[in-house]
Amino acid sequence: MKKERIYLYDTTLRDGQQTPGIDFSIEDKKTIAAMLDEFGVDYVEGGYPGANPTDTAFFKRRQTARAKFVAFGMTKRAGVSASNDPGLSALLQSASDAVCFVAKSWDYHVRVALGCTNEENLEGITTSVTAARMAGKEAMVDCEHFFDGYKANPEYALACAAAAYEAGARWVVLCDTNGGTQAGEVAEIVHAVRNVVPGERLGIHAHNDTGQAVAVSLAAIDAGVRQVQGTLNGLGERCGNADLIALIPTLMLKPYWADRFETGIGSHALAGITRLSHTFDDVLNRAPNEQAPYAGASAFATKAGIHASALLKDPATYEHVPPEAVGNRRRLMVSDQGGKSNFIAELERCGVKVAKDDPRLDTLIALVKEREAAGYAYESADASFELLARGLLGAIPLFFNVLSFRCLVERRYDSNGLIKTVSEAIVKVEIDGEMRMSVAEGHGPVNALDIALRKDLGRYQSEIEDLELVDFKVRILNGGTEAITRVLIESQDGTGARWRTVGVSDNIIDASFQALMDSVVYKLMKNREMAGLVAAE
């Protein structure tokens, strides 16, 4: 059976830009357009030329090599001719391959938001599409509020879709602008629209206000539309748009879709989708969503011993698709939910081999479970786990011995009576039989301790110069005056490697110091490339 083509339309740079807190620079836009182009989507909607200086400048030249570069904007205003509408002119003069017009298709909006007649709105659609085509551009129309409009006045919503189609729009896109339409309703309405516009000219643009944007988009495809609009990581106004990072693998890997449809994305590119998702988060300067379908760090992770045991026998037992297909990886994590299989897999990842019947493995598991009950979280602290395991199963050199540490937080008043809070720390360590004492001031007690600990480690000092703390999280595990505190620290070094360590105590400074110590010791151990050297033989 010949597969039908689904066209992928990305609106990250336009609807994504409408997300609260998102403000792309022109350089961001160029980077993102290039990423999308290389990935293989069919259309990149670059923004709204004429609406702001960034978008106007961005449309001075074509920004994609392969994908069609689309300018977005509204249809001609009522009461002016096409040639006298500055908004329309900006779209037509932009260096785009296509123009996507947003048009009203709900008579209530025509009356309230536009304040013109239904006929004037239809005329605006026809005139705008014709003008874009005459300018040599592919024209398409986003029928705003189409589903709500159809429910209120089906004849008028259909007349808007038909006007766009009859004027020669390549795509008539049905938008669930307020994001409340249910998947079943969308399917029903798409079937009705196909009486006036053929499915191969219809698109869907869904918002995620009920958490169903991907489901709604798939329902529309099932009902006959052949273009789907969405964004990277589901960015978009309010709760976002259909997430292309979830939608594309579903279309390509699930036989229900893949047996009938194809996209312009190859399987090699699909294996880069996790990287695409994370690189995009980097551009936004935000942490990736660990639970994101397909691309999240937890998407193929398990803590559960029963799952890990079966996964090691055959990954298909607990995976709906192979993680490699989307460039992600399987993670069997150690925790109080894990059995021997989780531990053996994690130890192997660290380069430590241990037999399933080695009694030290039972000791390690018991120790991890006991410590987790006390508040440690080893699934989030890979380096602390490795140190614990290597200490128990093999050997870790005693690089240095901390004899004591002290922390002081003092509130001082200067001569003008202004308050200044100062943190000071003193750390005493013994290295090669010699005692060294370091004193440091910091922005807070933990910062002061960190500086003091890393100030003078004798012959190891040069090895930790590139060590950097990149994240510090504190969690109070129980309330009251005897609260237990868990500190998680993320560190990195000049090689770009990152590792996480944990400390737990009823004293936040003590918990922080444990996590700091683990970070430094892990770095020294990593430097020596100890993998294999301390394996439990």
Ligand SMILES: CC(=O)SCCNC(=O)CCNC(=O)[C@H](O)C(C)(C)COP(=O)(O)OP(=O)(O)OC[C@H]1O[C@@H](n2cnc3c(N)ncnc32)[C@H](O)[C@@H]1OP(=O)(O)O
């Ligand atoms: C569903 C969506 O996401 S659609 C995309 C929404 N995105 C944006 O609005 C972002 C970019 N927008 C902008 O920068 C500005 O709104 C501009 C530059 C487009 C227009 O700015 P202004 O001229 O100051 O108008 P303003 O934003 O106040 O109001 C929008 C106007 O467009 C009109 N309009 C809205 N949709 C349409 C349409 N499809 N066709 C014709 N006119 C329309 C409104 O009736 C309103 O007209 P009015 O000024 O006579 O009341």
Ligand SMILES: CC(=O)C(=O)O
């Ligand atoms: C066009 C658009 O973004 C919408 O209707 O939601």
